[in-house]
Amino acid sequence: MALRMTAFLLIPLILGVSLSRMVVFTGFQLNKNFIASKLCENRDKAWMHCEGKCYLAKKMKEVEEKERKQDRETQKHLVQDSFTPEMFFVFFGNKLTATFDTPYYGRISSGHHADLFQPPQV
Known part of the structure; x- marks a missing residue:
């Protein structure tokens, strides 16, 4: 499915690149x-023999910038599509919420000395 989407995105973009410059x-x-x-x-500068080529260069540059922007957007979407699965299920079973019997029930032994758990004095 992702490959079809990629193909349908890329074909018009590839054709659009060459057609936009031609237009x-x-x-x-x-x-x-x-x-x-x-x-x-x-x-006003007849000696330059520009004859509108400056206008053509400006328009071609605009088309090129637009193509770059579209390429970046396409790449971004392709990366997102390739790393994002179509269906994303998170299943938290009963094992995660179950309680387990351990031998560590009961009180903490009182055999520890209270001196060990005090901050050092300066």
Whole structure:
């Protein structure tokens, strides 16, 4: 059961990683003129020939950080799932609460000297 859950978690994540980068790049290519003229940080510096690549780099970095966060969450869930059993039973039987007959019933012997159990004097 845990292996199926792991597989169902990992397959969309693996596909999502490659698809998210492709979606960002495709969106950049389709809107390249708009991004270069309106959203580019270096649009005033024509000699840099940025043409919106700064915007693309920023978006790719955001996607990469999001992927890292998802990877950490996935790893955390996988560790929790692997160390947590599906059903966790704690059974305290009657043996733990039963009383046992021992030969140590009765009083403490009075053969001990009271001097031994006093704190030392300075």
